Amino acid sequence: xxxxxxxxxxxxxxxxxxxxxxxxxxxxxxxxxxxxxxxxxxxxxxxxxxxxxxxxxxxxxxxxxxxxxxxxxxxxxxxxxxxxxxxxxxxxxxxxxxxxxxxxxxxxxxxxxxxxxxxxxxxxxxxxxxxxxxxxxxxxxxxxxxxxxxxxxxxxxxxxxxxxxxxxxxxxxxxxxxxxxxxxxxxxxxxxxxxxxxxxxxxxxxxxxxxxxxxxxxxxxxxxxxxxxxxxxxxxxxxxxxxxxxxxxxxxxxxxxxxxxxxxxxxxxxxxxxxxxxxxxxxxxxxxxxxxxxxxxxxxxxxxxxxxxxxxxxxxxxxxxxxxxxxxxxxxxxxxxxxxxxxxxxxxxxxxxxxxxxxxxxxxxxxxxxxxxxxxxxxxxxxxxxxxxxxxxxxxxxxxxxxxxxxxxxxxxxxxxxxxxxxxxxxxxxxxxxxxxxxxxxxxxxxxxxxxxxxxxxxxxxxxxxxxxxxxxxxxxxxxxxxxxxxxxxxxxxxxxxxxxxxxxxxxxxxxxxxxxxxxxxxxxxxxxxxxxxxxxxxxxxxxxxxxxxxxxxxxxxxxxxxxxxxxxxxxxxxxxxxxxxxxxxxxxxxxxxxxxxxxxxxxxxxxxxxxxxxxxxxxxxxxxxxxxxxxxxxxxxxxxxxxxxxxxxxxxxxxxxxxxxxxxxxxxxxxxxxxxxxxxxxxxxxxxxxxxxxxxxxxxxxxxxxxxxxxxxxxxxxxxxxxxxxxxxxxxxxxxxxxxxxxxxxxxxxxxxxxxxxxxxxxxxxxxxxxxxxxxxxxxxxxxxxxxxxxxxxxxxxxxxxxxxxxxxxx
DNA sequence: AGCCCCGGTGAAGTC
DNA sequence: CACCGGGGCT
Numbered sequence: 001x002x003x004x005x006x007x008x009x010x011x012x013x014x015x016x017x018x019x020x021x022x023x024x025x026x027x028x029x030x031x032x033x034x035x036x037x038x039x040x041x042x043x044x045x046x047x048x049x050x051x052x053x054x055x056x057x058x059x060x061x062x063x064x065x066x067x068x069x070x071x072x073x074x075x076x077x078x079x080x081x082x083x084x085x086x087x088x089x090x091x092x093x094x095x096x097x098x099x100x101x102x103x104x105x106x107x108x109x110x111x112x113x114x115x116x117x118x119x120x121x122x123x124x125x126x127x128x129x130x131x132x133x134x135x136x137x138x139x140x141x142x143x144x145x146x147x148x149x150x151x152x153x154x155x156x157x158x159x160x161x162x163x164x165x166x167x168x169x170x171x172x173x174x175x176x177x178x179x180x181x182x183x184x185x186x187x188x189x190x191x192x193x194x195x196x197x198x199x200x201x202x203x204x205x206x207x208x209x210x211x212x213x214x215x216x217x218x219x220x221x222x223x224x225x226x227x228x229x230x231x232x233x234x235x236x237x238x239x240x241x242x243x244x245x246x247x248x249x250x251x252x253x254x255x256x257x258x259x260x261x262x263x264x265x266x267x268x269x270x271x272x273x274x275x276x277x278x279x280x281x282x283x284x285x286x287x288x289x290x291x292x293x294x295x296x297x298x299x300x301x302x303x304x305x306x307x308x309x310x311x312x313x314x315x316x317x318x319x320x321x322x323x324x325x326x327x328x329x330x331x332x333x334x335x336x337x338x339x340x341x342x343x344x345x346x347x348x349x350x351x352x353x354x355x356x357x358x359x360x361x362x363x364x365x366x367x368x369x370x371x372x373x374x375x376x377x378x379x380x381x382x383x384x385x386x387x388x389x390x391x392x393x394x395x396x397x398x399x400x401x402x403x404x405x406x407x408x409x410x411x412x413x414x415x416x417x418x419x420x421x422x423x424x425x426x427x428x429x430x431x432x433x434x435x436x437x438x439x440x441x442x443x444x445x446x447x448x449x450x451x452x453x454x455x456x457x458x459x460x461x462x463x464x465x466x467x468x469x470x471x472x473x474x475x476x477x478x479x480x481x482x483x484x485x486x487x488x489x490x491x492x493x494x495x496x497x498x499x500x501x502x503x504x505x506x507x508x509x510x511x512x513x514x515x516x517x518x519x520x521x522x523x524x525x526x527x528x529x530x531x532x533x534x535x536x537x538x539x540x541x542x543x544x545x546x547x548x549x550x551x552x553x554x555x556x557x558x559x560x561x562x563x564x565x566x567x568x569x570x571x572x573x574x575x576x577x578x579x580x581x582x583x584x585x586x587x588x589x590x591x592x593x594x595x596x597x598x599x600x601x602x603x604x605x606x607x608x609x610x611x612x613x614x615x616x617x618x619x620x621x622x623x624x625x626x627x628x629x630x631x632x633x634x635x636x637x638x639x640x641x642x643x644x645x646x647x648x649x650x651x652x653x654x655x656x657x658x659x660x661x662x663x664x665x666x667x668x669x670x671x672x673x674x675x676x677x678x679x680x681x682x683x684x685x686x687x688x689x690x691x692x693x694x695x696x697x698x699x700x701x702x703x704x705x706x707x708x709x710x711x712x713x714x715x716x717x718x719x720x721x722x723x724x725x726x727x728x729x730x731x732x733x734x735x736x737x738x739x740x741x742x743x744x745x746x747x748x749x750x751x752x753x754x755x756x757x758x759x760x761x762x763x764x765x766x767x768x769x770x771x772x773x774x775x776x777x778x779x780x781x782x783x784x785x786x787x788x789x790x791x792x793x794x795x796x797x798x799x800x801x802x803x804x805x806x807x808x809x810x811x812x
Numbered sequence: 813a814g815c816c817c818c819g820g821t822g823a824a825g826t827c
Numbered sequence: 828c829a830c831c832g833g834g835g836c837t
Binding site for chain 2: 060061090114195196198199259262263267364365385405419422426491574575576596597598608620623636658659
């Protein structure tokens with residue numbers, strides 16, 4: 001076969017694709033044709049005669065893997081492309097763990113816990129330890145556990161780690177280590193792994209079983225890792241181990257696009273590469289094929305504000321293109337209207353499709369005003385992310401049945417559905433079971449299935465109901481290997497009573513829930529009709545071999561290997577990324593895309609709107625504590641800009657509803673940082689009163705940690721006060737505000753505030769607050785209507801109150 | 813056991 | 828504002 005496809009690459013790209021032996025690092029700027037290089041590199045390997053079974057490619061989403069496989073299939077043939085080991089870290093190593101689960105003491109059909117499951121387990125542990133879940137917030141605890149695992153710290157190591165213990169002590173959570181330990185034990189007992197366990201346990205496997213390590217080293221002779229800048233330590237070690245034998249490791253990344261440090265990703269991995277493989281070969285893809293010169297140059301300028309970065313020179317031969325526009329709006333709703341109007345106009349002027357447009361925002365909550373405006377303009381749109389299909393309650397209920405049938409010891413699923421639909425097994429009963437299970441160190445299922453051994457003091461009726469439940473689940477489990485996923489799934493949906501329960505609910509929500517279940521089932525039907533990849537086939541046979549047939553069971557037959565069963569389906573579902581969950585039909589539809597910037601990673605659109613460019617929103621308020629966090633926000637902004645091919649429009653609003661309050665917003669520092677050579681600002685902003693000096697002062701104010709606005713109460717409520725307090729930014733804010741349209745729509749508290757009283761309030765007055773009771777006014781600052789008072793309440797201490805919200809009553 | 817109402821609280825990003 | 832959990836009532 002000819003090498004014609006390699007001619008579609010520029011010289012650096014081609015070199016990077018053809019340099020197949022030894023360690024390689026490809027630094028790939030945004031839009032530099034990275035995917036193309038990876039595709040051709042893998043195709044090239046296969047054409048050289050490398051068996052696809054010996055190639056491992058780790059991607060960021062399963063969708064990316066699927067698309068790359070399809071492209072490789074076109075180059076070298078579909079059958080061999082299907083044999084490639086390609087997917088996310090989590091899905092690839094989940095598969096390997098299923099092969100090797102018994103070595104670690106897990107069942108092959110182990111369950112994968114999602115975040116909710118994990119939180120559920122943590123809540124129960126807190127109860128057992130008699131700890132307050134307001135102090136030990138499950139999400140915080142889980143974060144802590146997660147970051148420990150991602151740094152390969154086991155509970156035992158954690159409990160011996162003076163630094164960790166000290167941190168926990170000083171944050172008033174001394175039991176964190178014990179919780180971690182109990183949590184791991186609990187998941188193990190339930191035959192479950194959380195997402196981090198998939199990587200952690202892979203590391204354990206490779207560390208403790210040299211023969212297994214050797215097997216996979218030998219198997220994966222060529223390894224490619226995409227988005228290397230977003231890998232964490234645990235992933236780094238896995239890759240390092242696997243590649244140690246043949247050293248044919250190719251990592252691809254862009255430090256400027258590293259946006260997942262918050263969940264443990266480390267640019268350090270890129271830096272380590274040099275240390276680990278001193279003989280590595282580096283390629284830099286610097287030519288951008290995606291965007292106009294204006295966009296490329298502007299984005300370069302933006303990222304140059306970061307200290308931590310590699311030298312890189314991204315350039316393009318594309319046209320100069322349109323200047324970047326900045327739009328200002330008075331409110332978030334107006335921001336939406338301006339964006340929608342601009343999309344409408346561009347569509348007309350350029351004859352563009354809806355799907356050529358994307359609206360990118362920092363947080364999902366911002367989608368609302370955009371949606372509203374798009375609806376008013378009759379512009380079809382679709383939202384990515386947010387509550388996904390699989391997170392809906394009714395879907396989770398059905399999946400819990402599926403999971404429990406696959407793995408009876410899955411405690412979280414059992415808790416979820418043991419009394420749904422209602423079957424008379426209430427909290428009291430369940431609590432008894434939970435206690436018995438904890439006391440005896442077994443799963444909930446073990447207790448239910450062996451009730452008489454545990455002496456729970458249940459009445460005969462309850463015992464009978466539990467018996468029925470156990471029998472039902474067992475019948476589902478029994479069915480699993482012999483029927484296809486659709487048959488089993490459908491049977492469970494009906495027999496469990498869920499369908500009936502939802503069918504009887506004729507409210508619109510009930511109807512929609514019912515339809516969602518049907519949609520899930522039809523998805524399963526599609527799955528049943530799909531074919532396995534060779535790897536899945538191998539795994540299936542392996543698992544079926546491990547099923548023992550009960551000799552007493554006259555009707556039992558060998559499980560069919562050709563059958564696509566429900567447990568197989570479930571293996572896929574828990575590993576889907578949000579992007580993966582979009583269904584294809586919808587994806588191709590001619591609609592404007594709305595998504596967070598994180599979700600937009602790797603995508604491109606002709607016309608991109610980045611909205612909500614305001615301090616405390618983008619950059620996020622949570623990033624203002626450290627330079628590193630702020631730089632990550634800036635990289636995020638860089639990612640947003642570089643999604644665009646033709647036109648970038650940036651918007652911000654002067655006021656916005658947040659937490660139900662109207663708050664004033666200052667333009668983001670990122671707006672200030674824009675190089676004016678490439679940008680058209682709104683007229684009001686180009687005047688002298690909004691010159692650089694004001695911006696610089698503004699910038700200094702925010703970037704100085706010492707001045708980080710802190711109202712003293714310090715109990716985590718700082719955000720609300722800061723954000724909703726227009727007076728907090730002193731003279732700078734007021735000089736900015738001169739240029740903002742006055743906001744007519746003032747806050748409308750549920751009960752009107754006594755304006756006269758607010759105006760006349762003075763220091764020394766005694767006032768009464770609904771919640772805090774009586775207090776004395778110590779200090780008043782700001783000007784009407786944004787007066788802020790410091791009030792000393794006897795029991796609560798000092799509080800800073802915004803008088804237009806606080807509804808104080810005058811006492812003296 | 814289940815429903816409803818209240819109040820408290822919280823919204824970054826993800827496999 | 829929206830969601831959740833707790834408490835109280837039926």
